[in-house]
Each structure stands twice: as structure tokens, then as C-alpha cells.
Amino acid sequence: MRYVAVVGSGPAGYYTAEAAQKAFGDAVRVDIIDRLPVPYGLIRFGVAPDHQSIKAVSKRYEQVALSDNVRFVGNVEIGRDVSVAELQSCYDAVVLATGAPVDNRLDIPGSDLPGVIGSAAFVGWYNGHPDWATLDPPLAGPGAVIVGNGNVALDVARILSKTPAELAGSDICAHALEQLDRSGIVRVTLLGRRGPHQIAMTPKELGELGHLSRAQPLVEDADLPEPGADALLEPGMRKSVQHLRDFAATPIAAKPISICFDFFAKPVAIEGDGRAERVVVERTRLDDELRSIGTGETYVVPAGLVVSCIGYQTPAIEGVPYEHGRGRFANLDGRILPGLYCVGWARRGPTGTIGTNRPDGQAVVELIAADGAAGSGKPGRAGLDALLAARGVEVVTFRDWQNIEAAEIARARAGSPREKFVSIPEMIAAARAT
Numbered sequence: 001m002r003y004v005a006v007v008g009s010g011p012a013g014y015y016t017a018e019a020a021q022k023a024f025g026d027a028v029r030v031d032i033i034d035r036l037p038v039p040y041g042l043i044r045f046g047v048a049p050d051h052q053s054i055k056a057v058s059k060r061y062e063q064v065a066l067s068d069n070v071r072f073v074g075n076v077e078i079g080r081d082v083s084v085a086e087l088q089s090c091y092d093a094v095v096l097a098t099g100a101p102v103d104n105r106l107d108i109p110g111s112d113l114p115g116v117i118g119s120a121a122f123v124g125w126y127n128g129h130p131d132w133a134t135l136d137p138p139l140a141g142p143g144a145v146i147v148g149n150g151n152v153a154l155d156v157a158r159i160l161s162k163t164p165a166e167l168a169g170s171d172i173c174a175h176a177l178e179q180l181d182r183s184g185i186v187r188v189t190l191l192g193r194r195g196p197h198q199i200a201m202t203p204k205e206l207g208e209l210g211h212l213s214r215a216q217p218l219v220e221d222a223d224l225p226e227p228g229a230d231a232l233l234e235p236g237m238r239k240s241v242q243h244l245r246d247f248a249a250t251p252i253a254a255k256p257i258s259i260c261f262d263f264f265a266k267p268v269a270i271e272g273d274g275r276a277e278r279v280v281v282e283r284t285r286l287d288d289e290l291r292s293i294g295t296g297e298t299y300v301v302p303a304g305l306v307v308s309c310i311g312y313q314t315p316a317i318e319g320v321p322y323e324h325g326r327g328r329f330a331n332l333d334g335r336i337l338p339g340l341y342c343v344g345w346a347r348r349g350p351t352g353t354i355g356t357n358r359p360d361g362q363a364v365v366e367l368i369a370a371d372g373a374a375g376s377g378k379p380g381r382a383g384l385d386a387l388l389a390a391r392g393v394e395v396v397t398f399r400d401w402q403n404i405e406a407a408e409i410a411r412a413r414a415g416s417p418r419e420k421f422v423s424i425p426e427m428i429a430a431a432r433a434t
């Protein structure tokens with residue numbers, strides 16, 4: 001028997017388990033360990049609540065979870081309940097699929113003022129992550145600034161702009177829906193430190209902004225390159241830029257919320273009397289290598305809420321080599337140390353789609369197969385269970401998760417697929433309820 005522990009139950013974790021099942025059949029036992037009592041990581045807590053079709057991929061992970069050779073071991077935190085070294089003493093292979101849930105820091109004066117929030121926290125708040133459920137972001141308005149020109153910036157802009165009716169079919173959690181319903185934000189400014197040809201936004205997600213009932217995306221014609229220059233872009237990027245051109249060409253409608261794209265604009269300071277009140281922005285230009293260079297010219301954008309959507313890092317784990325400059329585990333194609341691997345965003349940083357994790361999972365399983373034969377004599381599951389039992393850890397199983405999920409579905413408001421529990425004690429209580 002080959003014993004594999006996967007740390008993290010998001011897409012990278014489940015695709016790794018799926019690949020292990022396929023490669024080793026009944027000769028493998030995979031334990032997927034998560035610090036939370038609920039599975040699916042980014043799918044539950046990162047993907048926007050109004051993107052239910054993307055979240056549907058969890059049904060595929062459920063098929064993996066329900067097979068006999070894969071277990072979900074929830075409510076177990078590496079470093080608190082069990083160490084990586086202990087996992088390595090129990091399992092033939094340990095795969096870290098811990099994602100990248102830590103915000104890159106917006107390193108400018110004033111970025112620690114109340115009202116300045118990283119996207120992991122803001123997205124976690126509206127998605128009901130237990131770490132962020134009590135965030136209480138300042139939504140009084142009238143201005144909000146979003147830093148960054150990626151898809152997360154788009155998610156945040158859209159959630160700040162949608163009406164409760166537009167969020168009806170989503171699984172946004174009740175506290176966020178209530179607070180957003182009272183929001184006074186009428187101007188959302190997206191700051192891109194480079195130009196329209198350098199955005200990291202995909203066409204489908206950008207196009208959605210053009211169909212919001214109470215918000216209009218605004219792009220300055222002057223920021224757009226000559227139309228002929230789009231021919232050099234790859235097709236997806238060309239479509240995205242076409243959306244920006246369409247936004248620039250759309251007459252201003254009488255919609256109460258404006259989503260303003262400020263290109264060639266980087267934040268240099270956040271100011272306010274004890275809380276964020278305005279962002280000082282420097283105009284930029286691009287150098288020959290398409291890097292943004294400050295011009296020295298500044299302007300001010302009033303904002304009580306500043307959400308920085310500038311990428312993420314993988315949290316370091318004691319004893320595991322880490323590449324600080326890149327915010328991920330130090331690894332060579334997924335190998336960290338003998339018997340210790342990483343996959344997904346923990347391996348390559350926070351880029352790509354959910355599907356990108358599938359080949360990652362297959363690749364790490366190929367490494368595991370190449371690196372060692374099964375049958376090392378390690379105790380596997382029994383070893384972990386003994387450690388956790390001795391420490392009094394209350395493990396949550398996949399069956400428990402099914403109880404939690406059933407309770408979330410039962411208490412959902414009309415039209416919503418679920419009403420999430422947002423604290424660990426609530427989740428565990430629902431797991432144990434009969």
C-alpha cells in the first residue's frame with residue numbers, strides 16, 4: 001500500500017487525489033487534510049459567489065472524496081495539531097496543496113490605516129471564510145478604490161456594484177449581503193499601474209461589467225492605444241481590450257454607480273484622519289520593457305475603502321524550505337525534499353485558472369511514482385489517527401461535511417444554493433447534529 005497525505009482540500013488537493021487514484025488504483029490511500037471543517041478551499045472561499053457555474057466543479061471533487069481510497073480529514077491544522085515531519089513519518093508522500101491565501105502587501109504609506117483591506121480578507125468576508133467573517137468593511141462611501149487590474153479586482157468591483165436582486169442566485173453570505181445592501185458606494189475606481197494592453201483580466205469576466213443593472217464601467221478614450229495595436233495581442237487579450245473600447249464608446253447612462261478604470265495610475269499613499277479617506281495616485285508611463293515608471297504628477301481619489309488586489313502568497317510552514325521573493329515553497333518542479341512535494345499555487349504562485357491545477361496534480365503524482373516504491377512500511381492513516389486521537393483533535397470527516405452541507409442548503413434563503421456557516425464552532429455543531 002502507498003500512503004499519500006495531501007495538505008489542503010482546494011482544487012490542487014483534489015486533482016492530486018484524483019490523479020493518485022487513477023495512477024495507483026486500489027494500491028493507494030490518500031488523506032486530504034484541511035485546517036477547516038469544510039472542503040474545497042478556493043472554490044468555497046475564493047471563487048466569487050455569483051459565479052456558481054465555476055463552483056460546480058466541486059461536484060467532481062465530491063466524486064473523488066466519496067471513493068473508498070480517499071479520506072477528508074478536516075479541522076486539522078498543520079503546525080498546531082500535527083507537523084509536516086510527523087506527516088512524513090506516517091506517509092510515503094506528503095503533498096502541500098495549501099494555495100496562496102495571504103495578501104501581497106501594498107507597501108505604501110498609510111496602507112495600515114483602517115479601511116485598507118487586502119483582497120484575501122475582502123473576498124473571504126463576502127464568501128464567509130471563518131477568518132474574515134467579522135471584517136466589517138467600511139461601505140459608507142461614496143468612494144472606493146481597488147488597486148490592481150486582475151480578475152480578483154473585477155470580482156471585487158462587481159460585488160460592490162451588484163444589486164441584491166443580481167446577487168439572488170449566489171451563495172454570498174447573509175452578513176455581506178446585508179451590509180452591501182446598505183452600501184453608500186457610488187464610485188469604484190480601479191487603479192492599474194500600467195495600461196489597457198497590460199491588464200490581467202479575462203474577457204468573460206471583464207464583459208460582465210457591461211451588464212450590471214446599476215453600475216457603468218467608464219474608460220477614458222485617451223488611455224487606449226491606437227486600435228491597430230490590438231492586432232499584436234493574443235486573442236483573449238484582444239477580446240478583453242475590445243471590452244474596454246466598448247466601455248469607452250458607451251454613452252454615459254443614468255446609473256447610480258460608476259466603475260472608473262484609471263490606467264497608468266499607481267497609488268503612492270493613503271491618507272486620512274485615523275482611517276482611509278483618500279488615495280494619492282501618481283500617473284505613470286511605460287518604459288521600453290513595459291514597466292510602470294512614475295511621472296511625479298499626482299492626483300487624489302477620495303475613498304473610505306481601499307481593496308488591494310495585487311496577488312497572493314503561500315503561508316510558510318516551519319521546517320519547509322520557502323522562496324521568500326516569490327511567496328511559495330522552494331521547489332524544483334514540485335519536489336521540495338525527499339517525500340515532500342507541493343502543487344498548485346503553493347508550487348508555482350497564484351496564476352492560472354482552476355483547471356490549471358489538474359495537470360499539476362497529474363505531474364506531482366508522476367513524481368511520487370518515480371521517486372519511491374510503495375510498501376515502505378509507514379503506518380499511513382492509522383499513524384495519523386493515533387497522533388490526532390492522543391492530542392484530542394476533533395476530526396471532521398467527509399460524512400460530517402455532508403451534514404454541514406445539508407444544513408446549509410436547508411437554511412438557504414430563496415434562490416440561493418446555500419447559506420454558509422461562517423464560524424468553525426457553527427460548522428462543527430452542524431456536522432454533529434443528527
Ligand code: NAP
Pocket residue numbers: 051106107147148149150151152153155192193194198199200202205266267309310311312350351352353
Ligand atoms: P493577478 O492576475 O496577478 O493581477 C494582479 C494585478 O495587481 C496586476 O494588474 C498587477 O499589475 C497588479 N499589481 C501587483 N502589484 C502591484 C502593486 N504593488 N501596485 C499596483 N498594482 C499591482 O492576480 P489576481 O487578480 O489576484 O488573480 C490571481 C489569479 O486568479 C489569476 O490567475 C486570475 O486570473 C485568477 N482568477 C480568476 C478568476 C476567474 O476566472 N473568474 C477570478 C479571480 C481570480 P502588473 O501587471 O503591473 O504587475
